[in-house]
Amino acid sequence: MTDTQPTTRPRPDTRTQPTQRTCPFSPPEGYRTLREEAPITPVTFPDGTDGWLVSRHADVRTVLADQRFGANRRPARTDAFAPTGTPVPPPPPGMFIMMDGPEHTRIRRLLTGQFTVRRMRQLAPAVERIVAEHLDAMASAEQPVDLLRDFALPIPSLVICELLGVPYADRADFQRNSGNMLRLDASQEQVQQAHLAMNQHIHELVQAKRAHPTDDILSGLVQDGRLSDEEMAGVGALLLLAGHETTANMIALGTMCLLHHPDQLAALRADASLWDNAVEELLRYLTIIQFGLRRVVREDLELDGHRIEAGTTVLASLTSGNRDADQFTGDPDQLDVQRPYSPHLAFGHGAHQCIGQQLARVEMKAALSALFDRFPSLRLAVPAKEVPMRDDMLIYGVHALPVTW
Amino acid sequence: MKVIIDEDKCVGAGQCVLAADQVFDQREDDGIVVLLDALPPEEQHSAVEDAAARCPALAIEVLK
Ligand code: SF4
Numbered sequence: 001m002t003d004t005q006p007t008t009r010p011r012p013d014t015r016t017q018p019t020q021r022t023c024p025f026s027p028p029e030g031y032r033t034l035r036e037e038a039p040i041t042p043v044t045f046p047d048g049t050d051g052w053l054v055s056r057h058a059d060v061r062t063v064l065a066d067q068r069f070g071a072n073r074r075p076a077r078t079d080a081f082a083p084t085g086t087p088v089p090p091p092p093p094g095m096f097i098m099m100d101g102p103e104h105t106r107i108r109r110l111l112t113g114q115f116t117v118r119r120m121r122q123l124a125p126a127v128e129r130i131v132a133e134h135l136d137a138m139a140s141a142e143q144p145v146d147l148l149r150d151f152a153l154p155i156p157s158l159v160i161c162e163l164l165g166v167p168y169a170d171r172a173d174f175q176r177n178s179g180n181m182l183r184l185d186a187s188q189e190q191v192q193q194a195h196l197a198m199n200q201h202i203h204e205l206v207q208a209k210r211a212h213p214t215d216d217i218l219s220g221l222v223q224d225g226r227l228s229d230e231e232m233a234g235v236g237a238l239l240l241l242a243g244h245e246t247t248a249n250m251i252a253l254g255t256m257c258l259l260h261h262p263d264q265l266a267a268l269r270a271d272a273s274l275w276d277n278a279v280e281e282l283l284r285y286l287t288i289i290q291f292g293l294r295r296v297v298r299e300d301l302e303l304d305g306h307r308i309e310a311g312t313t314v315l316a317s318l319t320s321g322n323r324d325a326d327q328f329t330g331d332p333d334q335l336d337v338q339r340p341y342s343p344h345l346a347f348g349h350g351a352h353q354c355i356g357q358q359l360a361r362v363e364m365k366a367a368l369s370a371l372f373d374r375f376p377s378l379r380l381a382v383p384a385k386e387v388p389m390r391d392d393m394l395i396y397g398v399h400a401l402p403v404t405w
Numbered sequence: 406m407k408v409i410i411d412e413d414k415c416v417g418a419g420q421c422v423l424a425a426d427q428v429f430d431q432r433e434d435d436g437i438v439v440l441l442d443a444l445p446p447e448e449q450h451s452a453v454e455d456a457a458a459r460c461p462a463l464a465i466e467v468l469k
Binding site (some may be wrong): 108112348 | 406417426432433435436439455461
């Protein structure tokens with residue numbers, strides 16, 4: 001489309017994005033209509049400002065890869081999701097997911113070497129050992145077991161603590177804090193407090209590593225010396241947070257989803273070499289980053305004929321893009337562990353694409369394949385509709401997953 | 406087929422290595438892409454195209 005559409009559209013919808021799910025494994029139905037009828041749709045944010053929601057795979061990729069759409073929200077005069085008129089604060093030190101350009105690159109490059117495909121593959125045996133230990137513990141526990149609490153959460157938690165050099169004994173603290181940071185119903189104060197507590201905690205750790213460096217990422221950053229203590233605390237808190245709930249929910253929700261699709265599980269049982277592909281398909285199908293990623297336009301631009309002014313907030317929906325029939329062969333609304341690979345958006349796209357994605361892949365494959373091997377008769381201990389879903393959290397998944405075998 | 410990479414664009418996500426580990430690797434210290442074979446043989450072509458499509462940073466260019 002080359003002609004510019006005049007912005008004389010009807011008043012934008014006050015609902016910023018669809019939220020009503022009809023299936024626990026699928027995004028809200030509303031996205032289908034949006035993709036077909038208004039792939040770049042005007043929305044009004046909670047603070048009353050107007051912006052856009054992007055729902056097609058190709059457009060989501062454009063928004064996330066084009067440097068003119070910034071992850072730093074500062075070009076916006078006010079914070080779209082805060083009460084009207086709230087100014088946008090600068091990104092906290094080390095919070096590189098909210099930075100752009102050289103600032104973002106400077107911090108990210110200090111970390112990428114720690115998360116390469118090769119390093120993560122080297123880590124696989126250690127992850128498999130952790131998985132096996134938890135399966136043993138599950139086997140001797142009283143049934144039903146909460147798979148989230150006893151399996152899906154401790155695995156990524158142990159692994160990221162190990163990698164970062166955070167004592168696992170402190171996990172209760174930061175699990176509570178990270179939970180509070182991700183709750184949608186938490187007040188600004190609660191989020192801020194959780195944030196502060198987490199930062200404080202890592203700050204103390206950074207001091208400890210300075211005195212006694214060991215072989216972990218935090219010690220490496222301390223010795224490298226290019227980040228300030230505040231930045232290291234921010235980076236540490238971010239990795240800890242990101243390394244937790246995301247993978248834990250993919251493991252738990254992935255388990256529930258496979259139990260719901262016995263034909264797919266049978267295919268995996270018949271051919272274990274399908275697991276790598278199955279992990280990609282689960283990532284695509286479930287896309288647990290359930291709300292659109294936020295970008296703020298840095299300069300006036302045109303997107304598919306829509307004029308967008310600098311400072312405007314745009315949401316890019318990963319969950320919608322991952323069900324776009326123009327992108328995926330076959331029926332994208334079906335889980336198909338044999339689907340030929342096509343670039344999915346589960347880890348985002350562009351300069352900010354998830355730095356821990358190779359770790360997530362290793363963890364998901366190790367956890368899911370060993371779980372179904374060990375408990376061939378695994379099943380939900382409650383009816384599926386009684387499983388408490390995380391509709392209310394930034395990261396979708398389950399609050400608990402009672403299972404038996 | 407000729408492969409060109411742009412190190413400055415690369416964000417070290419490793420998608421290329423997953424897609425075609427005969428052609429791409431990542432540097433040990435900063436995770437940036439390393440091109441192992443700029444003129445990959447025929448049987449690698451579809452994997453290389455897959456890698457270029459996956460790369461989140463558009464850091465891989467394929468000339469035919
Ligand atoms: S996929 Fe792209 S960004 Fe990722 S390591 Fe390869 S070249 Fe770099």
